[in-house]
Amino acid sequence: MRTTEQSDVDSVAVELPARRAGWFAQLSPATRDALALAILTMAVLLPVYGLMRSPGAVMEEGFMLTFPERLLRGEIPNVDFLHLYGPGGLWVLAGLFKVFGTDLVVERIWGLLQIAGVVFGVYFLARRWGRRVALTCGLLSLIVILPPLGYAALAWTGGVAFAVLGVLVALAARDRAQLDGRARGLAILAGVLLGAALLYRIDLVVAVGLAVAVVTWKAPRRFVVPLLTALAITTALYFVHIAMAGFHDSFQGMVIDPLFNLRGGRHLPVPPSWGHYDGYLQNAGDSQLLSWPIGTLTGPHQLFLEFFVLLGATALLLGVAVRHVRRHAGSAAGRALLAVALLSAGTLPQALQRPDSTHVAWAGCVSIAFIPIALFELLRDPPRWLAGITRPLTARRWTPVVACALPVLLFVLVLPNFTVRRYVDFVAWTFGRHRHSYAIEHEGRTFYYGNPTVAMYAQQAVDKLDQIEKPGKRLFVGTGDLRKTPFSEAWLYYLFPELRPGTYYIEMDPGVANAKDSGLAGEVHRSDYVILSTVWDGWDEPNDSRKFGPDKPNQVLRKEFCQVGDFGGLYRLYQRC
Numbered sequence: 001m002r003t004t005e006q007s008d009v010d011s012v013a014v015e016l017p018a019r020r021a022g023w024f025a026q027l028s029p030a031t032r033d034a035l036a037l038a039i040l041t042m043a044v045l046l047p048v049y050g051l052m053r054s055p056g057a058v059m060e061e062g063f064m065l066t067f068p069e070r071l072l073r074g075e076i077p078n079v080d081f082l083h084l085y086g087p088g089g090l091w092v093l094a095g096l097f098k099v100f101g102t103d104l105v106v107e108r109i110w111g112l113l114q115i116a117g118v119v120f121g122v123y124f125l126a127r128r129w130g131r132r133v134a135l136t137c138g139l140l141s142l143i144v145i146l147p148p149l150g151y152a153a154l155a156w157t158g159g160v161a162f163a164v165l166g167v168l169v170a171l172a173a174r175d176r177a178q179l180d181g182r183a184r185g186l187a188i189l190a191g192v193l194l195g196a197a198l199l200y201r202i203d204l205v206v207a208v209g210l211a212v213a214v215v216t217w218k219a220p221r222r223f224v225v226p227l228l229t230a231l232a233i234t235t236a237l238y239f240v241h242i243a244m245a246g247f248h249d250s251f252q253g254m255v256i257d258p259l260f261n262l263r264g265g266r267h268l269p270v271p272p273s274w275g276h277y278d279g280y281l282q283n284a285g286d287s288q289l290l291s292w293p294i295g296t297l298t299g300p301h302q303l304f305l306e307f308f309v310l311l312g313a314t315a316l317l318l319g320v321a322v323r324h325v326r327r328h329a330g331s332a333a334g335r336a337l338l339a340v341a342l343l344s345a346g347t348l349p350q351a352l353q354r355p356d357s358t359h360v361a362w363a364g365c366v367s368i369a370f371i372p373i374a375l376f377e378l379l380r381d382p383p384r385w386l387a388g389i390t391r392p393l394t395a396r397r398w399t400p401v402v403a404c405a406l407p408v409l410l411f412v413l414v415l416p417n418f419t420v421r422r423y424v425d426f427v428a429w430t431f432g433r434h435r436h437s438y439a440i441e442h443e444g445r446t447f448y449y450g451n452p453t454v455a456m457y458a459q460q461a462v463d464k465l466d467q468i469e470k471p472g473k474r475l476f477v478g479t480g481d482l483r484k485t486p487f488s489e490a491w492l493y494y495l496f497p498e499l500r501p502g503t504y505y506i507e508m509d510p511g512v513a514n515a516k517d518s519g520l521a522g523e524v525h526r527s528d529y530v531i532l533s534t535v536w537d538g539w540d541e542p543n544d545s546r547k548f549g550p551d552k553p554n555q556v557l558r559k560e561f562c563q564v565g566d567f568g569g570l571y572r573l574y575q576r577c
Contacts, residue, residue, distance in 0.1 A: 036131045040123055040138045044116055050429025051150045052108055054437050055450035061107070061152040062447075062490030063506050068093035069102045069497060078245045078253030081506050084262070086254065087241040088199030089155040102497065104446060111153035117161030118145050122369045125168050125340060128333055133372050136404040141369035143411065147422035148358035156362050159200035160347070163208055164366060166193030167339050170215045174223060175332045187227040190215075195234025202238075202254055207346025214339040257512055263353065264544035265486065265510030272355045274304050279356035280486075280539045288436045288450060290425035292416060302417045307355050309415065310364040313371050314348060317341040320374045327381070337377070340370055357418040368407070376403035442466060442495040454535055457568035461531060462495060464565045464573055469499060473528035476502035480534035480572070482520065482553035485513035486545040487536040502527030514549030521552040530561055530574040 027035070056062070070081055071094045077083035083090065093107060100106045123138035145157065173186035194212060197204050212231070216224045242250045268278040277283055277300050286299045296302065321337040328334050344367035351363035379399040411419045429435045437448045438455035442462050449455040469475075477492045479485055488508035493501050503523040505513035513520055524530065539545060561574035 032131055036135045037123075040119065040135060040142075043139055043142055044112075044119060047146070047423065047426035047430055048112065048151075050426055050431075050435065051112075052105060053439075053448060054150055054426070054429060054435075055448045056104070056491065057149045057152050057154075058449075059488045059490050059507060060149060060154055062488070062492070062494060064089070064093065064153055064155075065102065065104065065107055065494040066490055066501065066506060068097050069494070070501065072098060072102075076244050077241070078249045080504065081501065082253055082257065082504055082509075082512070084254065084258040084507070084509075085155040086159075086199045086202045086238070088196055088237075089153070089158050091199075092158070093153060102445075102494070104494075107153050108151040111151035111157065114153060114157045114161045115142070115146055115151065117165055118157065118365055121161065121164035121168050122366060125164065125171070125336060126370065126373055128336065129373050129376055130400055132400050133376055133404060136372045136408065137369045140371070140407060140411070141365050143419040143423045144361050144368050145365035146426070147418055148361045150426070155200045156350070159197045159204050160362070160365060162193050162197035162200060163204055163211070163343060166190050166197060166208070167211050167215065167343060169193060170212070170227060171332070171336050171339065173227070174215055174219055174335070184222065184226050187223050188230040191227040191230025191232075192234050195231045195237075198235050199237060203258075203349070204346070206349075207343045210342035210346050211339045214335060214342055217335075257509075261512050261515070262509050265512075265547075266354055266545070267543050268354050268356060269542060270352055270355055271307050272304050273300060276300050277303070277356075278542055279354075280536075280541050282356060284450075285357070286417070289417065290421060290428060290434050292421050294413060294416070296416055297414065299417050302415050303355075303357055303360070306357070306364075306415050306418060307351065307360055309410070310351055310360055310368060311348075313364065313374070314341070314344050314367040316374045317367055317370050318345060320377045323383075324377060337373070340366060344370070361418065371407040372403045375406060376400060379403055440491075440495070445495050445497075447491040447495060453568065454570055457570045458489075460567045461565060461571035461573050462492075464567075465496065465529060465531065468564065468575060469496065469529060471498040473499055474502035474526060475499040476524055476527035476530045477506075478503070478524075478530065478532050478553075479508060480532050480537040482524070482532075482557070483514060483548040483551055484510070484537075484539070484545070485520075485549070486510045486539040486541075489531070489533045489535070492531060499529070502530075510543075510545035510547070516550055518549075521550070521556050524553045524556045525560060528576050530557060532557075532572045532574070533570065534572075535570050 067077065067081060067083060068090050071077065071090050075081060077087055077090060093110060096106055096110055097103075119138050119142045122141040123134050126134040126137040145160075167190075169186050170190035173183045173190060176183040176186075194208050197208055212227075216227065245253075272278055282299065282303070297305070317337070318341040321334065321341040324331065325334040325338055344363075347363045347366070349363075351360045353359070376399060379402060425434060429437070436450045438450070438452050440447050440449060440455055440458050440462060443466075449458060465475075475493065475496055477489055479487065485505065485508040488506060490506050490508075493499075493506060503513075503520070505518065505520065505523075507513070512518065557574065560576060562577040563572060564575050565571075565573040567573070
């Protein structure tokens with residue numbers, strides 16, 4: 001058995017067949033690398049123009065625009081507003097807004113860079129298995145991670161990007177035969193990147209911890225110490241947040257609320273239902289899908305199958321990685337494969353607690369992307385029961401082609417709705433086709449909605465508030481019936497930076513904002529203007545979001561506020577009487 005690093009690389013780095021033909025054969029390896037990266041870069045950038053003017057994630061992107069600006073104005077997460085994730089994402093966006101101004105385009109450019117971090121991190125992690133396999137992995141990662149929420153700079157995509165890049169850099173440092181000063185520098189950089197992932201999402205601790213355990217297992221001390229020290233120092237920045245917010249409020253906002261108070265109102269059945277969507281927002285996304293030339297299963301059927309593809313991909317990747325490590329002790333490829341497999345396994349809770357298309361994509365942007373490598377390893381070195389089937393493919397050097405083609409065909413022919421089809425739709429937006437996007441504007445700030453009727457009435461509500469508002473007053477944005485708080489039009493706070501958000505619960509999470517002790521009624525009482533949106537009042541999911549909370553916030557509104565505008569029955573504007 002060969003156990004050296006070089007023999008392992010030789011055994012897996014299969015490229016094009018020995019007899020090459022055509023112009024591609026005349027290119028140097030560096031040129032072929034540049035060509036692969038150019039293709040991946042073009043795929044990332046093709047939807048940019050369209051997505052910069054696309055409808056936003058009404059609540060999620062709304063609060064990622066609002067929260068950093070509140071931070072710049074001296075407000076503290078988990079004291080002045082509820083923030084369920086780590087402070088890293090807010091700190092970065094606040095810094096960008098400080099330099100470039102609070103703007104939707106700035107936020108989305110950073111979101112684009114986060115997506116690119118995941119995609120190119122996957123590509124370079126897969127590069128040791130060959131250019132074609134790596135390019136396919138990168139493209140699969142792109143069509144999985146981009147469609148759910150576009151370029152919204154959410155904490156999860158940022159955290160996964162830092163985690164993937166951290167594992168990549170850590171493996172590069174570990175693979176160096178001599179751990180010189182450069183390798184130690186890479187180890188420090190890896191620790192910083194992995195720590196940044198935890199600052200973005202504290203719930204990535206399992207995924208990051210498992211990956212770090214693999215990378216550092218039996219590693220030289222001069223590699224492990226710099227990596228773990230940098231990781232610990234970076235993660236210790238949580239103490240800055242705790243010093244500002246206090247331990248109780250920090251623990252309540254980042255641990256108790258998301259893990260316990262919120263779970264009942266957000267979880268969905270596992271597995272997803274076969275005949276219908278469980279998530280309320282899924283139907284809205286299907287209604288504007290680009291037509292697809294190939295007959296496909298219904299959306300709920302595809303989501304059901306994609307959930308099991310995620311589980312199967314993670315299990316397959318983990319099984320192949322363990323087998324590779326056992327058969328090639330000490331191999332760099334085996335270590336990389338196992339680190340990626342365990343990183344992927346650590347993100348599975350995202351899909352298990354709420355298996356809608358967004359969370360399945362978040363949990364699968366790495367494991368699904370690595371399906372070609374798992375298949376490649378099985379075809380290249382199959383178990384005995386599979387050898388008879390794969391021998392013809394291996395003999396003809398079709399292994400990389402088959403390993404790449406199977407998952408691509410799966411998503412093009414069987415499961416396109418949440419992947420390839422939406423990506424193609426985004427590209428069509430760039431070229432001015434099939435665009436459903438309508439601007440809502442106020443004093444140089446813009447947000448986009450996908451429904452023209454809703455956008456029209458929202459603009460009327462914004463214009464009316466502009467006529468009556470006075471800077472420094474409090475604006476409260478809520479649901480049509482404040483007994484139920486499953487969703488929030490948080491983007492309205494972004495359009496009115498001169499007004500202070502009148503509630504701690506900008507997200508309006510069910511079971512949290514409408515809890516008996518939430519203080520929501522008192523926040524309505526202290527506000528000066530109230531906008532209630534009925535757009536999402538039909539929210540109906542099989543969880544505790546159906547439950548009603550206290551009616552007192554509605555009572556305060558009726559007693560203390562006068563309605564100054566009703567806009568299509570979708571938005572109601574109130575002013576303190």
